[in-house]
Amino acid sequence: MNEELIPADHALDPQSFYTHILGKNFSTIRQAALSASLGKLRNRFISWRLFLGVLNETDSAEGWIQASRELRNEYHIMQESYKKVHVQDLDPLIFNPLSQSVENPWNSFYQDNELKQVIKNDIDRTFQERALFQKEETKEMMIRVLFTWSKNNPEISYRQGMNELLAVFFIVAVAEKFEKDDGIPEHAARILQELNDPTQTEADIYWMFTRLMALSVKELFLPVVVAKKKPINNLLSFEKSGYHNELVNTDKTNEASASVILKRSHRIHHRFLQALDKQLYMYIESQKIEPQIYLQRWVRCLLSREFNLSDTLVLWDSIFACAHIGEENRIEFFTGKLDFHKELVMLDFLCIAMIIFVRSFCIFYLVLQCDATGIMRRLLKFPPVEDVGILISMANSYKERILSGKGVTVPKIIHDMVEDDPLRASKPEPKASFIPLPSPKSIKLTDKIDTIIAILQEQSTL
Structure with missing residues (x-):
């Protein structure tokens, strides 16, 4: 109809x-x-x-x-x-359907x-x-x-x-x-x-x-994986390191050879998610879920494939509204400079809001099923949201936390790079709250339920 x-x-x-x-x-x-x-x-x-x-x-x-x-x-x-096509100005020997001229x-x-x-x-x-x-x-x-x-x-x-x-x-x-x-x-x-x-x-x-x-x-x-050319010096040699992109559990945010969509996906996952929800980040990492598998779809189409038209319009309102606000990242050593005039930064934080929105499901499924398939299905088929204004509110909050440096955990890769950075000294790193998960195969159902309850109680205090 x-x-x-x-x-x-x-x-x-x-x-x-x-x-x-x-x-x-x-x-x-x-x-x-x-x-x-x-x-x-x-x-x-x-x-x-x-x-x-x-x-x-x-x-x-x-x-x-x-x-x-x-x-x-x-x-x-x-x-x-x-x-x-100005035919009169063309050489008839070239302007010919049978001509092979470039x-x-x-x-x-x-x-x-x-x-x-x-x-x-x-x-x-x-x-x-x-x-x-x-x-x-x-x-x-x-x-x-x-x-x-x-x-x-x-x-x-x-x-x-x-x-x-x-x-x-x-x-x-x-x-x-x-x-x-x-x-x-x-x-x-x-x-x-x-x-x-x-x-x-x-x-x-x-x-x-x-x-x-x-x-x-x-x-x-552009394609997610940028193919690398193998050197021709010895065609029979075998390079142990290989010539493929190592995508799993490796932050490619600043890697020159990585594609833009790969860098963007890894920035969202390895930088923003790790800083804003260390526990959820570690759970997803433990399952070796490659962030670009679901994030390339979210980011490329500006979430239009995950939501109905009415919700997409509302989300785009917030994404575009931040396009020219003239803000600059005040903690450059943490994420690299965020330029609101060159990219839709709000989109990154909406993606983070979506991941954290299904946080309980991801952890619940991981404890009970101990594999990544359920988590991937949930991320690839995002559940209906009664009011997407909730996601926008969450994204605004996360954006402010990243820009201010308050309430975030500096990812280890950045922590090591900037140990002597003067900006870091003025912003003490908050203690990350983290409930370690026991091996799902080694615990009983009642223990799994207790673990889930503890996680949900911990989440309510975030």
Whole structure:
């Protein structure tokens, strides 16, 4: 059964635009995003463009209009440039379907068609249950956006999952298209009509997607494992160390040869989780669970595969709201510098909140079953959350603890590296509370239950 194109509670609220956006109450807007209530303002489309830097908060409303016009014009020029081939300017000996020349435009033509087909295959599977995405107009628009972005970023090109990110932008844009002034002053209606012009949706979501990718998201789509070339000096020799990535129980956060998604996953697991919940970290480590197995899915698609659309919008509110807050990590020796202008740091802390949210289940399953399969199933299929605002609140708390250095345990690998660091002396390391687990095979069921109760009691004091 098809859903209606756009739920009524996602529609634009012009009065809220006049009060909050034109009134430049950006602190209120950002606070609403970080408290899971931005949806009530019903101005996500403009708020997200401001958060992502497509529009500049310091500009006037007329400045936003001018910037939007320039960006839209630039997009249309780019799109047209990929359509046209000036045949009259080409050498007929080269511009020939049978020519083997690398300069032959036909080669590019075939490659472009192949790329479009790959994109189309994924677009056809995107939100199939929603009437909006069954429309050919929608599909063609998304294909054009992703194709244009891919042509401008050939080092990454298109990767599966990008379609899902773009689809969320498209839903928000269509939901908040301007239709009537609803009692706001004429000048405000004119500005809103220009900013949320439904005829410019394609160009607007292209720039939102581009800004999102620029926040260290596009690199996340590179392969997890970067293959290493074996030296050719002796093909028959056997290197004991091997030429594969040692992923288990090894922190790859700062390893130059590791992929971006691997570094990000390991930063979340080996740095943040270990600092915030040493006990849970040790339990997961004891099962040799590779963090990138579940975190690459969470991080690449910004949690959109783990939650329904409504919850995804709320989570993205908080992720984007932190994109340009200008904070810097004040304990650089601990995590490496966190740059809120270059990556979506809030995403890391939401991942931590999700892991800790299923903490009891992970430890309970480990004690009773003594293997990692149940834990992996839970992480790969995250349970429904009645109110994702809880996760956002947890993530905000963890972010503040990491930035302040209070209530965290410095991971051993960092502890050893910075033993003489002057910053460390001023911040005594808190004592980690840890209940060691006996071997599950060596204890009786009643003892297992007692162990679980002790763990849950200990958790309630965290």
